[in-house]
Amino acid sequence: MGGSFPRRLPPAYRAAARRALRVTIAAGAGFYVLLYGFDLAVGATYALFGAIAMAGLSRLPGSGRQRATLLAGVVPVCWVLITLGTYLSVRTWSAVLGMLVVGFALAFMAVGGPRFAGAATGLQLMYILPSFPPYDPGSLVERLAGATFGLALLIVAELTLLPEPAALPYRERAARAADGAGRCAELLRTAPYTLPEAALRTARALSTGLRSSLVPEAERPAGAGIRQRALAHTGLATRTLLGRLAVLPPPAPGATAPAEVVDGAGTGGAGDADPLRAVAEAARETAARLRGGAPDGRAHARLQEARRTLAATEDGAPAALRRSAALLEVADAALAMSTAADIAVRGRAADPPAPGRFWYARQRAPRLWWRRLSGHAGGRSVFFQNAVRISLALAAARLIAGIDTLPHGFWVLLATLTLTRTTVRETRATERRALTGTLVGALVAAALLAFVGTDIEVYAVALPPLMLVTFTLGPVKGVGWAQALFTVVVALVFAQLAPATWQLAEFRLLDVLTGSAIGAVFGLLAWPRGAHDELRRSVAVLLRVVAESVVATTAQIAAGGRRAPVVTAPGHRGLQHALVMAESAYAQYQSEPRGPGPPPAHHPDWQAALIAGHHTLWGADRLLVPAEPVVVPPLGPEASEALVRSGDRVAAGMLLTSARMDPTGDTAETPVPLHAPTASAALAAEPPGAPRAYYATVSWLASLTIDLERLVAESRDGTGTDGEGGSGGATGAAGARVGERRR
Numbered sequence: 001m002g003g004s005f006p007r008r009l010p011p012a013y014r015a016a017a018r019r020a021l022r023v024t025i026a027a028g029a030g031f032y033v034l035l036y037g038f039d040l041a042v043g044a045t046y047a048l049f050g051a052i053a054m055a056g057l058s059r060l061p062g063s064g065r066q067r068a069t070l071l072a073g074v075v076p077v078c079w080v081l082i083t084l085g086t087y088l089s090v091r092t093w094s095a096v097l098g099m100l101v102v103g104f105a106l107a108f109m110a111v112g113g114p115r116f117a118g119a120a121t122g123l124q125l126m127y128i129l130p131s132f133p134p135y136d137p138g139s140l141v142e143r144l145a146g147a148t149f150g151l152a153l154l155i156v157a158e159l160t161l162l163p164e165p166a167a168l169p170y171r172e173r174a175a176r177a178a179d180g181a182g183r184c185a186e187l188l189r190t191a192p193y194t195l196p197e198a199a200l201r202t203a204r205a206l207s208t209g210l211r212s213s214l215v216p217e218a219e220r221p222a223g224a225g226i227r228q229r230a231l232a233h234t235g236l237a238t239r240t241l242l243g244r245l246a247v248l249p250p251p252a253p254g255a256t257a258p259a260e261v262v263d264g265a266g267t268g269g270a271g272d273a274d275p276l277r278a279v280a281e282a283a284r285e286t287a288a289r290l291r292g293g294a295p296d297g298r299a300h301a302r303l304q305e306a307r308r309t310l311a312a313t314e315d316g317a318p319a320a321l322r323r324s325a326a327l328l329e330v331a332d333a334a335l336a337m338s339t340a341a342d343i344a345v346r347g348r349a350a351d352p353p354a355p356g357r358f359w360y361a362r363q364r365a366p367r368l369w370w371r372r373l374s375g376h377a378g379g380r381s382v383f384f385q386n387a388v389r390i391s392l393a394l395a396a397a398r399l400i401a402g403i404d405t406l407p408h409g410f411w412v413l414l415a416t417l418t419l420t421r422t423t424v425r426e427t428r429a430t431e432r433r434a435l436t437g438t439l440v441g442a443l444v445a446a447a448l449l450a451f452v453g454t455d456i457e458v459y460a461v462a463l464p465p466l467m468l469v470t471f472t473l474g475p476v477k478g479v480g481w482a483q484a485l486f487t488v489v490v491a492l493v494f495a496q497l498a499p500a501t502w503q504l505a506e507f508r509l510l511d512v513l514t515g516s517a518i519g520a521v522f523g524l525l526a527w528p529r530g531a532h533d534e535l536r537r538s539v540a541v542l543l544r545v546v547a548e549s550v551v552a553t554t555a556q557i558a559a560g561g562r563r564a565p566v567v568t569a570p571g572h573r574g575l576q577h578a579l580v581m582a583e584s585a586y587a588q589y590q591s592e593p594r595g596p597g598p599p600p601a602h603h604p605d606w607q608a609a610l611i612a613g614h615h616t617l618w619g620a621d622r623l624l625v626p627a628e629p630v631v632v633p634p635l636g637p638e639a640s641e642a643l644v645r646s647g648d649r650v651a652a653g654m655l656l657t658s659a660r661m662d663p664t665g666d667t668a669e670t671p672v673p674l675h676a677p678t679a680s681a682a683l684a685a686e687p688p689g690a691p692r693a694y695y696a697t698v699s700w701l702a703s704l705t706i707d708l709e710r711l712v713a714e715s716r717d718g719t720g721t722d723g724e725g726g727s728g729g730a731t732g733a734a735g736a737r738v739g740e741r742r743r
Contacts, residue, residue, distance in 0.1 A: 012476050018164070019055065020471035022157040027051035028464045030150035031493070036460075041497050042139050043146030048493060049129055050078070050150035055158075056471050057418065058122035061114050062218030064163035068155045074119055075151050078126045079144055085130035086140050092402035095131050099398045099413075102127050103391035111376050111383045112369075113222035121417065124394070128413045131398065167216040170231060171344070175290035177206040177238045178337065182283030184245040185330075189276045193250040200246055207242045210235040221344075224372035229360050230343035234290070236614070237337035241283070244330045252319035275327050278306040279334040286341045297351070300338045307331040311692075318686040318695065325696035332622045357621055375580055380541075382534055382585050393420055393522040397515055408507050411490070415515025419479070420523055427523040430479050431516040437480035441487030442509040446502035449491060454499055459492045466492065483512065535589045536661050538582040539609045543658035545578045546616045547651035550704065553620040554647030557697050560634030579613045586610065612654075612707035619700040623693070638687035639694045650701050653708050 009017070030047030034040045054060070054074070060067045081102065088098035106124050110117035130143060184203055187195055195203070212220050221231035281299035288295050310328045336357065342350045343361050353361050360368060376383045397416040401409030419434050421427040452458045470489050474482030487508050494500055586606050634640060687694070 016475045017472045018162040022161045023056045024467040026154040026157045043142045046146030047150030050147040051154045053125035054122035060118045063166040064158040068158040071155050081127040085127045089131040090135045096399045100395040103394040104387045107387035107390045114217035132410045170219045171290045175287040178283045178287040180206040181241045182280040185276045185280035203242045207239045224369045230340045233340035241333035275306040278303040282338045286338045321695040325699045397518045411511035412515040415512040416519045420519035424523045433480035434483045437483035438512045441484035442505040445488045445491035446505035450502045459495045463492045535585040538585045540658040540662035542578040542582045543654045545575045547654035550651045558640035558643045608707050608710040639690040
């Protein structure tokens with residue numbers, strides 16, 4: 001078919017036209033074959049609306065093959081939903097209760113990732129369709145057969161009609177980034193021990209390519225399974241590695257690079273223990289594994305040995321110890337990348353990783369899914385909020401439609417489902433445009449029905465081209481156009497199923513008005529501001545947990561004694577959960593349209609808060625090594641006092657910012673002064689005899705301070721704040737140091 005429309009069409013129209021052609025052919029073919037070929041009106045209705053629900057009104061991500069695979073998997077789910085809807089619809093109370101439960105479950109599916117979220121709307125419609133007259137359980141077989149026929153035609157259409165090229169897989173993106181990290185590590189092994197500007201630009205581009213907002217939805221590793229979690233972990237670790245390599249300090253004055261290459265102690269010589277060489281080899285090995293190769297793992301083992309050597313280095317000048325701490329961060333990120341990639345490729349068959357950040361590697365899928373679902377089963381989750389909002393609205397719409405016996409009550413729930421937004425402001429704007437479009441469409445449909453009358457042939461001929469126009473212009477022009485055109489489409493459909501008058505358009509307008517009013521009411525009552533307040537609250541919680549972790553980690557390092565991994569600390573899982581809540585709220589916040597007018601003069605850099613959370617989680621885990629409990633000496637009075645004081649300063653800044661962020665507090669959302677010179681002086685202190693652990697911890701605290709400064713800094717031009725634009729990049733060496741520490 002060539003795979004494309006004329007190039008003079010804008011890309012949005014070309015994509016919409018390809019999708020519209022597939023929907024029109026699948027829905028139209030199923031409708032006409034069953035209605036005119038076999039005289040099965042019920043089956044024809046389900047074939048038509050099955051295809052429209054899953055492709056016209058839903059947005060399944062991915063290429064044609066990916067969408068076809070997803071559709072094949074949801075066919076049995078559609079059977080269950082149609083069966084439930086058929087039997088529960090015979091009484092209003094059971095229909096309302098079923099709508100409440102099923103509506104919540106289907107909306108809550110979004111926690112599983114973009115594919116589940118994309119299918120949720122279509123599956124809701126597959127349950128709504130049999131929930132209205134005729135209440136005829138005896139027609140269940142015909143309903144199931146019609147829906148199956150329509151979905152089968154849609155699957156064939158997705159596979160064969162104008163298929164889009166598959167997007168670059170996330171594994172390949174990660175492999176390219178790992179290759180780039182390997183090249184950077186090689187460049188840093190030789191004078192001048194810094195990356196040239198071209199290499200820095202390439203590293204930033206490779207890192208940016210792993211950001212979830214820039215990855216097609218179908219390729220995002222957002223699932224709850226082992227491989228998906230590990231692939232997301234690989235991307236985060238690779239971005240961290242690239243960021244650390246970009247700001248790696250050069251060797252101390254008077255020292256040379258070979259001075260860092262200590263004896264391998266049985267690993268094959270000095271070259272094998274060179275940390276940057278080991279990082280480069282491990283990065284290349286990771287890229288090969290992600291591309292389907294089967295490396296022997298020797299590079300990973302050499303990197304582990306080099307990391308152990310770095311961690312054991314305690315002597316040297318302060319500058320050398322700072323360099324050693326930075327190299328340890330690089331090696332740690334490379335090890336995390338290599339281990340995560342192995343799990344992403346081999347799953348539970350991968351070599352057992354160390355406990356801690358790879359906690360999921362030995363978990364079975366049901367347990368991981370339960371963890372994902374239970375983690376969002378509460379009022380602080382935006383997924384839970386959305387599910388409650390839409391299920392209550394649908395149940396209320398079904399109750400009103402059942403009590404008032406509204407004609408074509410299906411349209412009431414369809415309007416409620418498709419017009420309700422996550423903020424009351426956007427719901428109000430959407431409904432205004434939708435009602436205007438519906439009114440225009442109703443007038444056109446009424447005139448058409450009055451003029452044509454019962455001449456079914458006219459409706460049969462006009463329906464396919466109108467569907468093609470509807471599903472092409474609707475997604476591009478907006479909800480007003482979509483409602484106007486879809487109103488005429490449903491009028492032509494029902495005019496072929498039974499004799500219709502101009503009053504059909506009146507019923508359509510009445511039902512849309514009723515459904516939109518219900519959606520507006522529940523949008524006003526249930527979390528009317530969408531993710532805004534939840535984002536502020538979740539970030540406030542995250543910063544409080546970060547402060548607790550900072551204080552606990554610095555105190556344990558300063559005191560020495562029997563050191564245990566951070567994963568055994570009570571707050572570790574709390575920090576993980578706080579990160580999940582903040583990231584999900586931020587993801588919805590980005591998807592909600594901003595209102596008109598200029599951006600506020602002061603608004604936080606939300607990504608900096610997420611980066612701080614990841615910095616804390618990973619940094620504490622790295623500092624409190626090894627994995628097995630071990631007894632270590634205290635830092636000494638001066639170093640301990642300086643370290644605890646620095647940790648307290650950072651924690652205090654986190655707590656103060658948290659108080660300003662919390663929407664339930666009495667303080668305003670304004671920038672917080674951090675007294676940066678005082679904090680910088682404390683972090684720059686070099687107590688006599690301070691060991692490597694001191695400088696490694698100070699380096700970690702310095703990165704957290706930068707995160708905090710960016711979070712509360714004034715951003716008057718909107719760059720790199722609420723959007724995805726600038727926050728992932730770096731402004732100077734300090735920004736680059738932390739810019740890659742996010743998922």
